[in-house]
Amino acid sequence: MRILDFDYMLGLVPILLRYLPLTLQMAAAGMALALVLSCGLAVIRVLRIPGLNAATMLFISFFRGTPLLVQLFLFYYGLPQVLAFLTQINGITATIMGLTLHFSAYMAESIRAAIVGVDRSQTEAALSIGMTNSQLMRRIVLPQATRVAVPTLMNYFIDMIKATSLAFTLGVTELMGATQKEAAGSFLYFEAFITVAVMYWIIVELLAWFQRWLEGRLNRAYRR
């Protein structure tokens, strides 16, 4: 048992903060791409587009059924061996790609559930006044589905921020990778990892606070 080296920990914070932007950027890029992809997948599932529907179900099943770390290794180490044009893939790209595909599989299912959860009679009402299918989607279904899906999607974003730490296994020096290097230099593993843990924790708590605020706003809107 020894006393924690608080000075070391405080000194570590500004060093690690330099790597925070990369962590957040990977999460933001992954989330943005996953939103686009998952909306597409959800629409395919909702409309049961022949052929694509089966392919989408297979995609979702695979990316939910295998560990994210395995998927990252597959993209970073495995794919370049079979796809020549991927020899240049770097760790950051592979991470963003992995996060996008992995999380879009989960998000597609949440979005699909939110879309089919919109009261069917409202769909009929919109059609009955002569809206086209795309007007119906844009004006009636998606705005309501968004309100239902946003809290869940926020949860996935929080998970994704934490999952960016796996990028260090692909040699990316983000928050976790930087901590690993600092710890290896100082041998103060406990101090280094507790510091980074608290940093992740604070980021997640800030987002959770924002999420609660957003949910409060979204729920209030229907009651006036």
Added chain:
Amino acid sequence: MIRIANLVKRFGDNTVLDGIDLEIEQGEIIVVIGPSGTGKSTLLRCINFLERPDAGRLVIGDLDVDVTRASRADILAARRRTAFVFQNYALFAHKTALENIAEGLIVVNRWSKAKAHARAREILQRIGLADRADAYPASLSGGQQQRVGIGRAMAAQAEVILFDEPTSSLDPEWVEEVLALMKQLARERQTMLVVTHEMSFARDVADRVVFMEGGRIVEQGPPSQLFNAPRDPRTQDFLRKILGGQPSAAVS
């Protein structure tokens, strides 16, 4: 004018509408009655193409379609010439009373928001909800929601408003205000096709009552004739059941 000729609708091998012929004059108020499962809702839904009919011809104002060949454009045109009032109101939950009424004008008729909202306010006035313009459906009573549902149909300026049991989901305390609004529309000679179990409404308001059973129109006529002197034994039977004994009670 609306003309429905030989309308047929099947669900699998269940023939729900078995050749319906019906003409509705401009300004006419028609009430459809009949036992449960007889195809009354299906008839209204076919006119609005919420269900795709299997055969028949549909004339709504200047639109004339053979339903088996109806294109996407024909279906939109039919829907724009009709409006639907649903049993469960079916208001857009994320839109205020005002926005529910204005939505079709903005999206379908491509009016400016200002113009659509001005019209919606006029309609709110007429349905007695001017003070609830900014209320969301969740905070309105059932009666108020259904009046907004009727307001939304009024905004469409349709050739005919189709009502499918507009008071059946309402708590008894709200039924009168909805019927009163429908009577007001009837006085303004809004063409209406109403499915209802409210026999007193049929008696007081309808120009013509249509009795359906088994996917067919069995008998139709002015309410005084249909309620007092029904000709077909099936009509007599239905009225006896629903009015508890003497058919004439409906008109007394």
